[in-house]
Amino acid sequence: MEKLTRQILDLVAEPGYRAVKPSSISRRLRADSGSGRQVGHVIDELVECGRLIVDDGGRVLPAAGAGRISGIVKRIASGAGFVIPDERTRELRGGDVFVAARDLADAWNGDRVMVRLSKRRRSGGQRCGQIAQILSRATSTFVGTYFEHSGHGFVRIDGNVINRPVSVGDPGAKGVRPDDKVVVDMLRFPTADRNGEAVVTEVLGARGEPGVDTSSIIHEFGLPDAFPEDVLKDARRIAEGFDETDVSDRLDLTSYTIVTVDPADARDFDDAISLDQSDDGHWHLGVHIADVSHFVTRSGALDVEAQQRGTSVYLPGRVLPMLPEVISNGLASLQKGQIRLTKSALIEFTANGTRVDVQFANSVIAVTRRFAYEEVLPVIRSPQSAGEDVGEEVVALLRRMHELAMILRDRRFRGGALEMGLPEVRVELDSDGRVQGAHEVVHDESHQIIEEFMLAANCAVATILTRREVTFLRRVHAAPDESRLRSFSEFVAAFGIRLRNPRSRRELQRLLKTVRDTPHERAVNFALLRSMKQAEYSPVEEGHYALAEDNYCHFTSPIRRYPDLLVHRLIDDVIRRTGRPRGPNDNEVRKLGRHCSITERRAERAERALNRLKLLIWISERVGEEFDAVITGVEPYGLFCQAEKVPVEGLVHISALDDDRWSYEPSLAALSGTRRGNRFQLGDRIRVVVVRVDIDRRELDLKIASPQARRSRRKTKEPKAKRTGRGKQRRKKR
Numbered sequence: 001m002e003k004l005t006r007q008i009l010d011l012v013a014e015p016g017y018r019a020v021k022p023s024s025i026s027r028r029l030r031a032d033s034g035s036g037r038q039v040g041h042v043i044d045e046l047v048e049c050g051r052l053i054v055d056d057g058g059r060v061l062p063a064a065g066a067g068r069i070s071g072i073v074k075r076i077a078s079g080a081g082f083v084i085p086d087e088r089t090r091e092l093r094g095g096d097v098f099v100a101a102r103d104l105a106d107a108w109n110g111d112r113v114m115v116r117l118s119k120r121r122r123s124g125g126q127r128c129g130q131i132a133q134i135l136s137r138a139t140s141t142f143v144g145t146y147f148e149h150s151g152h153g154f155v156r157i158d159g160n161v162i163n164r165p166v167s168v169g170d171p172g173a174k175g176v177r178p179d180d181k182v183v184v185d186m187l188r189f190p191t192a193d194r195n196g197e198a199v200v201t202e203v204l205g206a207r208g209e210p211g212v213d214t215s216s217i218i219h220e221f222g223l224p225d226a227f228p229e230d231v232l233k234d235a236r237r238i239a240e241g242f243d244e245t246d247v248s249d250r251l252d253l254t255s256y257t258i259v260t261v262d263p264a265d266a267r268d269f270d271d272a273i274s275l276d277q278s279d280d281g282h283w284h285l286g287v288h289i290a291d292v293s294h295f296v297t298r299s300g301a302l303d304v305e306a307q308q309r310g311t312s313v314y315l316p317g318r319v320l321p322m323l324p325e326v327i328s329n330g331l332a333s334l335q336k337g338q339i340r341l342t343k344s345a346l347i348e349f350t351a352n353g354t355r356v357d358v359q360f361a362n363s364v365i366a367v368t369r370r371f372a373y374e375e376v377l378p379v380i381r382s383p384q385s386a387g388e389d390v391g392e393e394v395v396a397l398l399r400r401m402h403e404l405a406m407i408l409r410d411r412r413f414r415g416g417a418l419e420m421g422l423p424e425v426r427v428e429l430d431s432d433g434r435v436q437g438a439h440e441v442v443h444d445e446s447h448q449i450i451e452e453f454m455l456a457a458n459c460a461v462a463t464i465l466t467r468r469e470v471t472f473l474r475r476v477h478a479a480p481d482e483s484r485l486r487s488f489s490e491f492v493a494a495f496g497i498r499l500r501n502p503r504s505r506r507e508l509q510r511l512l513k514t515v516r517d518t519p520h521e522r523a524v525n526f527a528l529l530r531s532m533k534q535a536e537y538s539p540v541e542e543g544h545y546a547l548a549e550d551n552y553c554h555f556t557s558p559i560r561r562y563p564d565l566l567v568h569r570l571i572d573d574v575i576r577r578t579g580r581p582r583g584p585n586d587n588e589v590r591k592l593g594r595h596c597s598i599t600e601r602r603a604e605r606a607e608r609a610l611n612r613l614k615l616l617i618w619i620s621e622r623v624g625e626e627f628d629a630v631i632t633g634v635e636p637y638g639l640f641c642q643a644e645k646v647p648v649e650g651l652v653h654i655s656a657l658d659d660d661r662w663s664y665e666p667s668l669a670a671l672s673g674t675r676r677g678n679r680f681q682l683g684d685r686i687r688v689v690v691v692r693v694d695i696d697r698r699e700l701d702l703k704i705a706s707p708q709a710r711r712s713r714r715k716t717k718e719p720k721a722k723r724t725g726r727g728k729q730r731r732k733k734r
Contacts, residue, residue: 110138310599523683650700
C-alpha cells in the first residue's frame, strides 16, 4: 500500500498534471480491477489526511503545491473575500489569504477552493491570492425577493454579500409576484464583471406574511424539513410493532422514584434522574436516557435520515426534529407514567463526590414526576409548600439531587473547569411568529442540577470507552491558541488586572471571579469567549478544555443528536459483554465527526439568523427610538452593539462617531479618541439610536445617543476591578 500511495502522490505532483477521476489514475498506473479498487481506497485515505482533494466532479487534485492553498471562502460586503486555509502553514503565518473582488471569480461564501498565492501582500504582511479552481460549492440555492424591471424578472438575494440582483428570466414563472420571497437555484454565479443568472424553484409567499421568514431561513441554510415517505413508513412500522410489555431482558426500574426536569415548553424528554444514598454515605446516581438505539437500527431508513440531519434544529417557534415525531415525541420520549425503554448509566460516588464505579444497563422506567425548571427550587427550599401531587419521596429525591449536584459542581471548578458569565436573552413570539418581547433566561441551581448529572454521565461513558480502547465520537474542546491568550492578557491589563499565566485555567477562574458583578464583567467574559476555540466532534483524544476533562462525549440526548446515538450503540456492546465494542472504523468516525460538527454549526447559524430576521422586523418599526446597549464587537470601521432588553445587534459606523478622531486598538478591543482621550471598548454599556433598518440585507445602523452616551464612555486609564458579589451565569455550550 505504501508503494501505491507513493505512486499516486507522484502522479498528481507531475508538472502539467490535470485533474482526473480515480478510474483514470488506475488506468495510468495500469492497475487491474482488483488493484483498481485499492487505488480508490488509497485516494480516500489521502483525502482524509488532507494530502489530496476531490472536487465536485470527482476529480483528484493535490491538496497543495507550490504557491497553492486549499480552503473555504468567506466573502465580505465590499465584494472582496478571504480564503480560510484547510491547513495553517508557516508561509501564511497562521493567517487567511486575502482575495480582491476581481480575483474571486465566481467563488462565494462557504465554497471550497484552490487559491493561487501572489507575491502581493497587504499592510501587515497578509498574503494575497487569486481563485484558481472551485473544488466544491457550499450551495447553489439562495433565497431572495422577486421584482421586475423592463419586462424581466430579477431576485435580490437576502444578505449583504451578493449585492447585485440576479436575473431569473421571464416574469411570472411559477406564479411569482413582485415582492414575493422566492427560492432560486443559481445557474451562473455572478462575478465582479458579470451578472448572475438563476431560476425560481419555489415561491414562499408575500414578503412579510407570517411564516415566510421561517421558510426563508430553512431554505437559505438548506435545512431538512419534511421527512421522506420511506422514513415515515419505517417509523410507523416500528411504532406499530412496539410492545411495551416485552421487557424481560431489561433491568426493571419501574418501581424507582424517577423525575425529569426540563424547560416548561419542552416537547421531547430524553433524560431522567434517580438518586439514593446508602448507609456508608455513597451516592448512587441513575442517569436514564431514552433508548433511541432500540428503535433506530443501523443503516435503516431512520438511521440514514438521522445521520444526514445530524441534529434537531430549534428555530424560534419551530422545531425541525432529527427523528419523526412518532419516535421523538412518542415512543422514545420519557413521558410521566409511561413505560419507556432507557439506557441507564448507574454511577456510584463517595460522599465527597469521587466517582468509584460505573455500570450500564438496558432498562425500563416509568417517570414518577415531570418538573419544569421553575418548579424545582421552591420545592427544595420550602418542602412544606410542595403540593400533595408531588409526594414525600419526590421531595426527598429533589433535595438529594440538589446536594449531590452542588458537591459535583464544586469539585468541577476546583478541578479547573471554566464558565462564562454571559446573560442569555430569549425572544418571545406571538401566534404569528412576530416578536412581542424578550426575557433573560435565569440559569439557576435547578438548571445546574441537571447539567452536573448530564456532565457526570458523559464523562463516565467516555472514560469507560477509553479504557476499552474503543474509537468513538468524542466531544472535544481544544485549548486556545497561545497568541489569543496573550491578546486576552493584554486586553484585561487595560482594567489593571494582571494575568501572569493566561494558559492556567485556575488563573482564568480567579480572573472571572475577580470581575464578577463589576462594570468589566461583560467585557472580560466576551473577550475570553472569543479567545476560545469551538467544541467539536472528533475521535482524537484531545480532551475538553473548558470542562477540564480528559475524556468527554455526548451520551445524554440521542433524540436530538446523532453522536449520542452512535455512543449508545457502543454502550450496547458493553452491556452485552460482547468483547471490544464494535463501531465505525477510524476513517468513518472522523467523517461522522466532521459531518456532525458541520450540521451542529449550521443549526446554530440558522437559529441566530432567524432570530435576527425577526428582531429586525420588530425594530424596523422603531426607527428613531433609543435603546440601552452593550458593545459586542469592535472593528476599525465601527462598533457592534446589542440592545440589552431585546438581543438585536447593529453597527455604529465610525463615520457616525464624528466628534473625535479614533484609533483602533486590537489588543484592547477598543476605539480610542486621539483628541479627548475617550474610549469605546468591548463590553461597554452605551445608549444608541436606531437610524436605519434593511431587513433584506439584514443590516441595522445605529448611532450614539446624546448626551447620555457621553456618561458611559470610559477614559483610557481604568482603576483595578474589584469583586462585589456573585452574579448570574450562563451555561456555555459544551
